[in-house]
Amino acid sequence: MKLLVALIFSSILVVVCSKVSYRGAQVLTLNPGNENERDIVRELQVKYKLRFWRDPRRHNGPVDLQVPSDELLTVKQLLVLNRMSFEVAIDDLQESILAQVSPREAQFTLADFDYNKYHTFAEITAWTANFAKAHSKYVTRIKVGTTYENRTFYALKISTGGSGKKAFALDCGIHADEWIGPATCIHVIKNLTESIGTSGLVGDLLKDVDFYLIPSSNPDGYVYSWQSDRMWRKTRSPTSGNCFGVDPNRNWDSNFAGNGSSNDPCSDDYHGPHAWSEANVRAQRDFVNGIENLQGYIDIHSFSQLWMFPYGYTYKHARDYELLSKIASESVAAIKSVHGVVYTPGPIAEVIYVASGSTADYFYDHLKLRCVFAAELRDKGQHGMLLPESEIQPTAEEIFAGLLVIARNIREGNCAL
Numbered sequence: 001m002k003l004l005v006a007l008i009f010s011s012i013l014v015v016v017c018s019k020v021s022y023r024g025a026q027v028l029t030l031n032p033g034n035e036n037e038r039d040i041v042r043e044l045q046v047k048y049k050l051r052f053w054r055d056p057r058r059h060n061g062p063v064d065l066q067v068p069s070d071e072l073l074t075v076k077q078l079l080v081l082n083r084m085s086f087e088v089a090i091d092d093l094q095e096s097i098l099a100q101v102s103p104r105e106a107q108f109t110l111a112d113f114d115y116n117k118y119h120t121f122a123e124i125t126a127w128t129a130n131f132a133k134a135h136s137k138y139v140t141r142i143k144v145g146t147t148y149e150n151r152t153f154y155a156l157k158i159s160t161g162g163s164g165k166k167a168f169a170l171d172c173g174i175h176a177d178e179w180i181g182p183a184t185c186i187h188v189i190k191n192l193t194e195s196i197g198t199s200g201l202v203g204d205l206l207k208d209v210d211f212y213l214i215p216s217s218n219p220d221g222y223v224y225s226w227q228s229d230r231m232w233r234k235t236r237s238p239t240s241g242n243c244f245g246v247d248p249n250r251n252w253d254s255n256f257a258g259n260g261s262s263n264d265p266c267s268d269d270y271h272g273p274h275a276w277s278e279a280n281v282r283a284q285r286d287f288v289n290g291i292e293n294l295q296g297y298i299d300i301h302s303f304s305q306l307w308m309f310p311y312g313y314t315y316k317h318a319r320d321y322e323l324l325s326k327i328a329s330e331s332v333a334a335i336k337s338v339h340g341v342v343y344t345p346g347p348i349a350e351v352i353y354v355a356s357g358s359t360a361d362y363f364y365d366h367l368k369l370r371c372v373f374a375a376e377l378r379d380k381g382q383h384g385m386l387l388p389e390s391e392i393q394p395t396a397e398e399i400f401a402g403l404l405v406i407a408r409n410i411r412e413g414n415c416a417l
């Protein structure tokens, strides 16, 4: 009987089956020198329906353009014609997709769970149940809500007990293809939990601050990115057009449908038919709004290595600009001290681009929280969303250090409303 069970388990293989093939597709890195060159890149993107990995709306800095194999020759010729040089960042996207995750057996038990692998939504959900059960004294699994495709997703609350403590919340994976987010969140949960009762900064923090973490906040999109299209970013709800999905980080009621979001259902930045159209976004909103004494929030993305804060929808400085700048600089220094990796601090609109309807702006304005952040994790485009599994551990280590800075500020009362 035992053998049979083992056989059944070993037959569940985890593989990325991107039904959408990216065979021959490339990612090109360009360095537009001026507004005119940025316009050329934008025109190419629209004309050939290309996807930006790094967008020309970003201030300065390079642009990454994903080009399907059948447009590659034309796009390269047009770039040459316009005297714009480029480098091939990813030579064959399908190869890179397949290289990111090698086939392995499913990991549904705590004993099997390898923290330095990317995991499917089913594995993550099983892990939240197993982990909460194994640490039931300090860890509680709470249902956040249900998605459009009826998937239930969870947060884990880490608390040493007592009530009315200051709280810090975060979510990972709101953009489905940013796999390093969920992997990092899971590491952070494990590390926090294992630090309870230890002497030192983390153990002390946990005496005063409760943590709420949502490891996978866009489950439908995440499942789709594993099973159908590795580069899927949005949710999976049907839209008025022929395209599916809404950008869940443009769907919040914070300057909804404003600059830096698209009304085109086929766009990766599509804001949705109305604010809160996405079930997972509503669930996340209600869950976070219900956390008692919440004093800090961070929304985790990748990639680009940025440690940002509101606002996204305007260049206007937030009322807590000074405090947020100070904490962000401290976080960035803490991150750098771990592996020497450099993140850039600053307001979302300034360090990346204007974005309306975002998670961070909503919690900042609506809950009047002071300490709200949004991070873009590793790397800076070498692998982008296809960050190798060997980078999960070091990314988690440096992000853990960055998060501790925010938690320490919460503990010291600097984020008090």
Ligand SMILES: *[C@@H]1O[C@H](CO)[C@@H](O)[C@H](O)[C@H]1NC(C)=O
Pocket: 148, 149, 150
């Ligand atoms: C979700 O569940 C409801 C109630 O069972 C059902 O009516 C609906 O069709 C389901 N939605 C999807 C996308 O499967």
Ligand SMILES: *[C@@H]1O[C@H](CO)[C@@H](O)[C@H](O)[C@H]1NC(C)=O
Pocket: 258, 259, 313
């Ligand atoms: C959008 O951006 C334009 C130009 O940058 C600006 O003039 C306009 O006021 C902005 N609109 C909103 C609603 O913020």
Ligand SMILES: *[C@@H]1O[C@H](CO)[C@@H](O)[C@H](O)[C@H]1NC(C)=O
Pocket: 187, 188, 191, 202, 393, 396, 397, 398, 400
């Ligand atoms: C866990 O926490 C310890 C102590 O703060 C830190 O040194 C280590 O890098 C952390 N590891 C991860 C994976 O976050």
Ligand SMILES: [Zn+2]
Pocket: 175, 178, 301, 302
């Ligand atoms: Zn993102």
